[in-house]
Amino acid sequence: MEGCTAPKFETVALHSAVVELVALKGAKLQYITVQNWSSNVFNLVTKRGLAHEDAEIKWIDCNIGSRLTMKYPGVVLKGRKSRGEVLSIALANNGQHQDTGAKMIHAADETTSNIISKSISIGTGRATYRGLVHVPKHLKHCKNNTECDALLINATSRTDTYPAITVRGTGNSVQHEASVSQVSAEQIFYMQQRGLTEAQAMSLSVNGFVNDLVRQFPMEYSVELKRLIELEMEGSVG
Amino acid sequence: MSAIAHDETVNSKGILSGLLELRDLPDWFRGQQRAAWEKFESIPRPTRKDQPWRFSNVDLLDLAPFKLSGTVSDQARAAILEQSNGLDEVAARLVFAGDQLLERDVVSEQLSKRGVIFQPLERAMVEHADLFRKYFMSTEVSLGSAKFAALHQALVSTGTFLFVPRGVEIDQPIEIFHWLAGENATVFPHLLLVTDELAKVTVIEHFRSLDRNQRGFACGVNDLLAGPGAKVTYVCAQNWGDNVVALQMNTTAVDHDASAMSLNLNLGSRYSRFESLSRLVGEGARSDLLAVAVATNEQEFDARTLQDHISPHTASDLLYKNALDDRARCTFGGLIRVEPHAHFTDAYQKVRNLLLSDDSEANSMPGLEILADNVRCTHGATSGQINEEEMFYLRSRGIPVPVAQRLIVTGFLNEVVQRLDQAAIGDYLNQLIDRKFAHSR
Numbered sequence: 001m002e003g004c005t006a007p008k009f010e011t012v013a014l015h016s017a018v019v020e021l022v023a024l025k026g027a028k029l030q031y032i033t034v035q036n037w038s039s040n041v042f043n044l045v046t047k048r049g050l051a052h053e054d055a056e057i058k059w060i061d062c063n064i065g066s067r068l069t070m071k072y073p074g075v076v077l078k079g080r081k082s083r084g085e086v087l088s089i090a091l092a093n094n095g096q097h098q099d100t101g102a103k104m105i106h107a108a109d110e111t112t113s114n115i116i117s118k119s120i121s122i123g124t125g126r127a128t129y130r131g132l133v134h135v136p137k138h139l140k141h142c143k144n145n146t147e148c149d150a151l152l153i154n155a156t157s158r159t160d161t162y163p164a165i166t167v168r169g170t171g172n173s174v175q176h177e178a179s180v181s182q183v184s185a186e187q188i189f190y191m192q193q194r195g196l197t198e199a200q201a202m203s204l205s206v207n208g209f210v211n212d213l214v215r216q217f218p219m220e221y222s223v224e225l226k227r228l229i230e231l232e233m234e235g236s237v238g
Numbered sequence: 239m240s241a242i243a244h245d246e247t248v249n250s251k252g253i254l255s256g257l258l259e260l261r262d263l264p265d266w267f268r269g270q271q272r273a274a275w276e277k278f279e280s281i282p283r284p285t286r287k288d289q290p291w292r293f294s295n296v297d298l299l300d301l302a303p304f305k306l307s308g309t310v311s312d313q314a315r316a317a318i319l320e321q322s323n324g325l326d327e328v329a330a331r332l333v334f335a336g337d338q339l340l341e342r343d344v345v346s347e348q349l350s351k352r353g354v355i356f357q358p359l360e361r362a363m364v365e366h367a368d369l370f371r372k373y374f375m376s377t378e379v380s381l382g383s384a385k386f387a388a389l390h391q392a393l394v395s396t397g398t399f400l401f402v403p404r405g406v407e408i409d410q411p412i413e414i415f416h417w418l419a420g421e422n423a424t425v426f427p428h429l430l431l432v433t434d435e436l437a438k439v440t441v442i443e444h445f446r447s448l449d450r451n452q453r454g455f456a457c458g459v460n461d462l463l464a465g466p467g468a469k470v471t472y473v474c475a476q477n478w479g480d481n482v483v484a485l486q487m488n489t490t491a492v493d494h495d496a497s498a499m500s501l502n503l504n505l506g507s508r509y510s511r512f513e514s515l516s517r518l519v520g521e522g523a524r525s526d527l528l529a530v531a532v533a534t535n536e537q538e539f540d541a542r543t544l545q546d547h548i549s550p551h552t553a554s555d556l557l558y559k560n561a562l563d564d565r566a567r568c569t570f571g572g573l574i575r576v577e578p579h580a581h582f583t584d585a586y587q588k589v590r591n592l593l594l595s596d597d598s599e600a601n602s603m604p605g606l607e608i609l610a611d612n613v614r615c616t617h618g619a620t621s622g623q624i625n626e627e628e629m630f631y632l633r634s635r636g637i638p639v640p641v642a643q644r645l646i647v648t649g650f651l652n653e654v655v656q657r658l659d660q661a662a663i664g665d666y667l668n669q670l671i672d673r674k675f676a677h678s679r
Contacts, residue, residue, distance in 0.1 A: 137596055152611035155581075161606040164292070167591065167621035168599040174622070180608050180615040 012040045012067070019047045023055035025079065030058045032221060036228060037065035039095060045071040048103075051111075053079030060217060061088045063098050064228050072130060074103030077111035077142075084113040087217075089210050089225070091232055092125030092157075101130035101163075106142045106172075115146040118210050121157035122232070128160040129178070137168035148178035151209050153202070183209075203233040253304050253424055253455070257392060266371070267363055274391035281385040290382025293569040293601040294540050298483055298509045304424045304455040306393070307336025314419045314448060315340060322415045324444050324475075325666055329410035330356050335417040335448075336425050337395045345408075353403035356412065359428060362399035370399060373432055373463060377489045381513040381542045386485050390426050390457045397428025400441065402468075407438035411473075411663065418447040418454040418482060427458035427486075433468040433496075440471040442663060447479030447506070456484040456507075464496040466520065471499045473663055475670060478506035480535070487513045494520025494549070501658050503667050504531035504539050505674050511540040518545070518552035518580075527556040530654045530667070532647075532674050533566030533598070543572040545585055553584040559654050560591045561647045562598035573605040574617065580610050587617035592624065592650055594643070644675050 015037060023029040029049070037043055043066040049057040059073035075084030086102035104113035119127035129148045150159040161178045183205045191201035207214075207226055214222045257275050283299065284291040310318070319341055322333045331343040345356045355366060363370045379387035398414050416427040433439060447454060456478060464470040470490075478484050484507045492498045502512055516525040531539045545554040560568040574585045591600035602619040624646050632642035651671060655664045 137599070150606075150608070152608065152613070155611045156578075157611055159606065159608045161604070161617070163602070163604060163619070165602040165619055165621065166293070166599065167593065167601075169596040170593050170598075170623040171596075172593075172621070172623075174620065176602070176604065176617075176619040178604070178606060178617050180606060180613060182611050182613070 009038070009040065012042065015041055015043045015045070017045045019045070021049035021057055023049065023051045023057050025052050026054045028056045030060065032060040032217065034062045034221060034225060034228070035065055035069065039065065039067055041066045043069040043071065047071060047073040049073070049075045049084070051075055051077050051079060051082035051084055054081050055079060056083040056085070058085040059087070061086065061100065062225055063090045063100055064232060066096065068097045068099065070099045072101040072103050074105065075113065076105045076107060077113065078107050080108045081110045082108065083111070086115045086117070087213055088117040089213060090117070090119040090127050091229060092119065092121045092127040093232055094123035094125060097126045097128070099128040099130060103132040104134070104144055106135045106139060106144070109139050110141045112143045114144070116213060117148045118213055119159060120151045120153065120206055120209065121159050122153045124156045126158040126160070129162065131163040133163070133165045133174060135167045135169070135172045135174060139169060140171035142172040144174045146176040149209070150178070150180045151206065152180065152182050199234065203230050206233055251306050252302065253306055253393065254301055263360060263395070264363055264367070271392045274388045278385055278388035278392055281388065284382060284385070288382065290542060290571070292571065292603070294511070295509060295538055295567070298538070301455060303422050303453070305422050307338065307420065307423045307425065309338060310335045310419050318417050318419065318448060324413050324415070324442065325411060325662055327410050327662070328413040329408050331413045332358065332398055333415040333417070334396060334425070334427070335419050336423055339396050349406070349408060352406050354406060354408065355399065355401040357399050359397040359399055359430070360395065366399070366401070369401060369432070370430070373430055373461060375459065375461065377461065377491065377515070377517070379459070379487045379489070379513070381487070381515055381544060383485055383487050383511070383513055386457050387459055387487050390428070390459045394426040394428050398430070400429070400431045400439070402433045402437035402439045404434040405436045408440070411440040411442050414441065414443045416443065416445050416456070418452070418456060418478060421452050422454065423452070424455045424457070427456065429460040431462045431470065431472070433463065433470055434465045436467040437465060438469040440473070440660065442473040442475065445474070445476045445478050445484070445506070447482060450479040451481060452479055454479060454482040456482060458486045460486070460488040462488070462490045462498060464490070464492045464498045466493045466495055468493070468496045470496070471658070471660070473500070473658070474502045475667060476502065476504050476506055476510060477670060478510070480506065480508060482507045484510040486511070489515045489517070490525060491517045491519050492523035492525050495522040496520065497524040499526040499528070499658065501528040501530070501654070503670065504529065505670060508536065509538045509540070511542070514541070514543045516543070516545050516554060518547050518554060519549060521549045521551045523549065523552045525554045526657070527554070528654050528657055529558040530651050530671070531560040531568060532651070532671060533560065533568055534563045536565050538567045540569045541571070545574045545587065547574070547576045547580040547583045547585060550579065550581045550583070552580065554586070556587040557654055557657065558589045559651055560600065561594060561651060562591060562600060563594040565597040567599045567601070569601040570619070571603040573607060574615055575607045576610050576613050576615065578609045581612040583610065583613040583615065585613070585615045589619045591621040592647060593621060594623070594647070648672070648675070
């Protein structure tokens, strides 16, 4: 578990980190980041993992802060039956660009990978998903599942999705799905009727959007994340 | 039917050697061609590192061996006319070989009286100069092939101009044939379709080679403009010979309350790239983009699309299906773009690849760029193989493996053809697909 926060400096700062994970036979490795840099940090990060036989690597990646984040955690599935997973939440507020995604390189039989990405764009924020899935030929029974959901809060918000998927051979299956939606006016109206302010309703609705992902996180981090989202959502409506 | 005599001198200049000044075309058009040639020479050749050409086999785009088409021999001409059989019932027909018009069936007197114009380009640019100049190559080709669109503009000398005036509905499809004849021949198919308010028309284009083994190069541009409330259907049956390199740049502009539907069937060629730009310009516009590809041997199909939502309350729906066998490759690069203020957009994009062999390869890059918030946009991409249970079911009923496989694949592709909702064209396309399977198995 890694947390990224920094005091706000006067000048623009660059954070450029490299994280490499190696999971040997049968190991399980989970790496969580909750990134909340101040809004003048450029965050360019390389994250990659190598999974040997039967190993599992799971990246949990939450990007809330920074001016620009470019981060695509990857897993090279080198051993048979290895498993890679990326769960990603990105929140792009005014002036922010969260350019995040995932890379899954299948290099052995019976490897599986799963990518779930949820992004929220507020104000002039821009959230981007950029992905790569590669399944070379002569591999058997490889599977990939990718889901990208984006939520747009304001008319000036922007979201992009740029996946690239290569599949060879008959033994493998890959599916990618993405959707873009808006907070439903009906939901907000319902909650306002029950005495919540519009901002509270919006915050609740956004937390609901990421909830099924957040639930998979360790308890303390899901609580922290929820608070961070509430904090970010403050003043975003009206 | 009337055959048109061509007095052009036979030539076999390479296409890279420059413009032809022999043709009898208006000065303004010549001027545009010279400018286009300069543009062609100034734009660098695409490389694989260019995002619009990612995954493409750009090495195949060596144009040096290709020659400008001369006049076809009488023998070839007779063979082409004999084999130019498509649909049974059509409203009108044009047959081109290389850059030469071989035959035309004009539209009925009734339709021409109501103002329908169906002419080869070189006549339209003289007789309807204002209309033609307004629309001819008026939109920038932005999906990667600007260089080849410039080449097309520099060397195009004939093609089709179709204008359907206000309120005119043409029930039967209009049919256009483009043939490649001769070793290293080239063809620059062009279609400019302009429909006025509430007009309705269906156009089907056939791309074929006289000799399936000859090398050739095709570089086509289509501009389809659907006026307010108009309904335009465009079908392309691409069945070039096995050694042809083909590029096709299509642009569709859909005005308010109009709908456009296009279906591209890709069967032939060694490498075929199809760029399809659909611009939803007016409120209430709708665009359907459909494509079916059956790729075998070393074939490569390269589809690039953009669904550009410019106005609010617009809808687009894309469905591309590919069946890949042997060492075939398919690439799909698509983008849904929702411009700022284009609220209430409803956009969908779906690509499905069916891999039938271990050496086939499918690349998918479905993309979204959304700059408005009140939208519904979804996309999906899948790659998989024939479901073993379905196969088992058919085999347990005594159907041999190759037949069962064919049934499943045609069933998979048929969903797209059915969306066209035109029985005669659907039957014809299914026939072409069946014939390809019969040859390859």
